[in-house]
Amino acid sequence: KAGVTQTPRYLIKTRGQQVTLSCSPISGHRSVSWYQQTPGQGLQFLFEYFSETQRNKGNFPGRFSGRQFSNSRSEMNVSTLELGDSALYLCASSFGQVAGELFFGEGSRLTVL
Amino acid sequence: GQQLNQSPQSMFIQEGEDVSMNCTSSSIFNTWLWYKQDPGEGPVLLIALYKAGELTSNGRLTAQFGITRKDSFLNISASIPSDVGIYFCAGQASGTYKYIFGTGTRLKVLA
Numbered sequence: 001k002a003g004v005t006q007t008p009r010y011l012i013k014t015r016g017q018q019v020t021l022s023c024s025p026i027s028g029h030r031s032v033s034w035y036q037q038t039p040g041q042g043l044q045f046l047f048e049y050f051s052e053t054q055r056n057k058g059n060f061p062g063r064f065s066g067r068q069f070s071n072s073r074s075e076m077n078v079s080t081l082e083l084g085d086s087a088l089y090l091c092a093s094s095f096g097q098v099a100g101e102l103f104f105g106e107g108s109r110l111t112v113l
Numbered sequence: 114g115q116q117l118n119q120s121p122q123s124m125f126i127q128e129g130e131d132v133s134m135n136c137t138s139s140s141i142f143n144t145w146l147w148y149k150q151d152p153g154e155g156p157v158l159l160i161a162l163y164k165a166g167e168l169t170s171n172g173r174l175t176a177q178f179g180i181t182r183k184d185s186f187l188n189i190s191a192s193i194p195s196d197v198g199i200y201f202c203a204g205q206a207s208g209t210y211k212y213i214f215g216t217g218t219r220l221k222v223l224a
Contacts, residue, residue, distance in 0.1 A: 004155075006155075031210070033210075033211065033212075035214075041116075042116050042214060042215075042216050042217060043116075043156075043201065043203075043214035044115075044116075044214075045115075045211050045212070045213070045214075048210055048211055050210070055210050056209065056210050056211040058211070059115075090155055090156070096210070098143070098144075098205070098207075098208070098209075098210065101146065101158055101161050102146060102158065102203070102212060103158060104148075104155035104156045104157070104158075105155050106153075106154050106155045107154070107155050109153075
């Protein structure tokens, strides 16, 4: 079956701009979570959605937001981009139950100039 | 941000050698996951552990859920060049739906 699909794979933005990243989960998965990966901070949890509701949120500023649609697809948005937002943004999907396995997409590499 | 302690940070080993790495947490976890990540790609799930003391294998990989529920171990036997990559652990605490990730172990295999 098809895996987790993230678009775009690569993008370059300038400071102050905003960006929207998209994630299509594995068919049947209702939970989508987002992570930011940087060399210095590793994998940091952003937020998790289940059936269009945000269940968990990490310690990121309000510039980072997300949403989930009725078909379980999810988007995350970063407004007023800063240089430090340059990172690999990873989406993971699961069935959404406690102790579920996470399956990651290949990520969206964001570079902020 | 919150991260699990993972060691070693990096390893250089000869092809054919066995590898061991571990993750420790100050919190009790109900689930441990182990991942491998290649450059420019997303992490790939290797093994999932759900019970304290559980030992699970996936080919040459074996992982264990620590008895204290605060640690987990991954062993790779007879390493090969394609084992090169970064290995991450991830733990999920009771009552939460989010996973906390380890700092990663970078593995390099010398042929």
